[in-house]
Amino acid sequence: MHHRHQRGASTVIVTLLLLVTTLLGLLVANRQLLLELRLSANQVRGAEAFEAAEAGLEWGTALLNSPQPVGDDCRAGGTQDFRRRHLAIDDGGRIVPVPVAARCTLDGNAWTCRCADAAAPPAPASAPSFTLNFTDAGRPGIVRLVADGAGPPDAVARQEVLLALQPALAQPPAAALTLKDSGVPAEAFFVRHFGMARPTWLAQPVVQRLACSGDCGAAVAAAAAQRALIAVEGDLLLRGPLTLGSIERPLLLVVAGRLRIEGAVGFTGLALAAAVDWAGPTAPWRGALLVEGAAAGSGPFDLAHDPAVLQRLRNGHGSFVRVPGSWRDF
Numbered sequence: 001m002h003h004r005h006q007r008g009a010s011t012v013i014v015t016l017l018l019l020v021t022t023l024l025g026l027l028v029a030n031r032q033l034l035l036e037l038r039l040s041a042n043q044v045r046g047a048e049a050f051e052a053a054e055a056g057l058e059w060g061t062a063l064l065n066s067p068q069p070v071g072d073d074c075r076a077g078g079t080q081d082f083r084r085r086h087l088a089i090d091d092g093g094r095i096v097p098v099p100v101a102a103r104c105t106l107d108g109n110a111w112t113c114r115c116a117d118a119a120a121p122p123a124p125a126s127a128p129s130f131t132l133n134f135t136d137a138g139r140p141g142i143v144r145l146v147a148d149g150a151g152p153p154d155a156v157a158r159q160e161v162l163l164a165l166q167p168a169l170a171q172p173p174a175a176a177l178t179l180k181d182s183g184v185p186a187e188a189f190f191v192r193h194f195g196m197a198r199p200t201w202l203a204q205p206v207v208q209r210l211a212c213s214g215d216c217g218a219a220v221a222a223a224a225a226q227r228a229l230i231a232v233e234g235d236l237l238l239r240g241p242l243t244l245g246s247i248e249r250p251l252l253l254v255v256a257g258r259l260r261i262e263g264a265v266g267f268t269g270l271a272l273a274a275a276v277d278w279a280g281p282t283a284p285w286r287g288a289l290l291v292e293g294a295a296a297g298s299g300p301f302d303l304a305h306d307p308a309v310l311q312r313l314r315n316g317h318g319s320f321v322r323v324p325g326s327w328r329d330f
Contacts, residue, residue, distance in 0.1 A: 044151070047151070048152075048155065049149040050149060050157040050329070052128045053147040053157045053158060054159060055149075056130030056148075057147045057159055059111075059132075060102065060132045060145055061145070062205075063082035064082060064083050064086075064087075064163070064320045065205045065206055066081065066082060066205055067081050067206055067208070068081060069226065070085070071115075072114060073115070074114065085098065087134060087143060091311065091315065093314075093315035095134075095140075095141065095142065095165065097134035098134075100116065101133050102115045102132040103129065104130055105128075105129040106129065128150060128151050130148060130149045131147070132145065132146070132147055133145075133146045134146070141164055141165045142164050142323065144160055144163075157329065159327070162322070162326035163322060163323065166318045166319050167318040168194070168317045168318040168319075169195075169252060169314045170194055170195025172310035172313070173288045173310070176285075176289065176303045176305035177288070178288065178290050180290075190292075193290060201254075202231050205319070206317070206319055207227070208226070208231070209230075209233065210223060211233040214237060216238065217237075217240075217244075217265070224244055224251050228249060228252060229254075229317060231254045231255075232253070232255045232257075233256050235260065236259050236260065236273070237260045237262070238259070238260070239263055240263030241265075242264070243266040244265075244268070245268035247312075250269035250270070250287060250312055250313050251267070252270050252313055253272070254272050255272065255274065258275045259276045260277055261278035261279070263279065263282070266283030266285065267285045267286070268285075268287055268309055269286075269313060270288050270289070270309075271289050271290070273289075273291060274292050274293050276289065276296075276297070277297045278297030278298070278299070279297060280297065280298065280301050282301050282303075285304065287305075287306050287309045287310055287313075288310060
């Protein structure tokens, strides 16, 4: 009997080697793909945390400059604005943070926030979030805003910035009544005391702008209950009995036209007007009065310069702005 020679064994071996090599190559490629997917997922979570922290800085700064009262959910309807909830400013201009954190979580396409928790609750693992805290910057007129962002499930990012209070009254007047010199432009007179051009000052979110006719005392009083900075377009008539402002919360009133005072009108703070006339006797005015034109009237005008009131206006009211070069993300 003759045995047939078996052929193709070497081909099978080479084929198997090629298959094994291909399999190893696929395993290496798959491992690299999985690594890249994990890196991409980490980058996405890190970007979510970073953007959440940045959103927190912008949101917190905007609310600090909003006089709208907010509730525990950070929405309109409470009794205190966001600034008074989270900050206290003493007579020396030092900003003392209140130990209350604000936290927001992205719920679908909207943010759900809390402004009342001393210790903010943990965020759901499936949603980006940020927590805001204010810390003492060690200098008058400046506070540090810290935002901790979270990208689920475990990414975190911290950003912080120094915020300076740009005072609404940069240079308090030295006398109870200050009249603009005839050779000084009205704009220069305004900038000297307020530190910025009139359009810029009026554009601040903290300024309430009013337009009314007739006796506007009730409208100004209603605005003063929420905002300390009020600008009136045109003339303004205040008729007593009326009291505006207080030692604890003085008022800064800017009138584009003539300010007319009739009867027992009391005022605490600073007022600027194009012209002033009064029919006294008035109730006490404590602070100062700036007049760009003429000031005249009949009857007693009880006007007294009060440096403490003016300093409180200077130190405690204005807009918060970022200090250049203070931003940090570590």
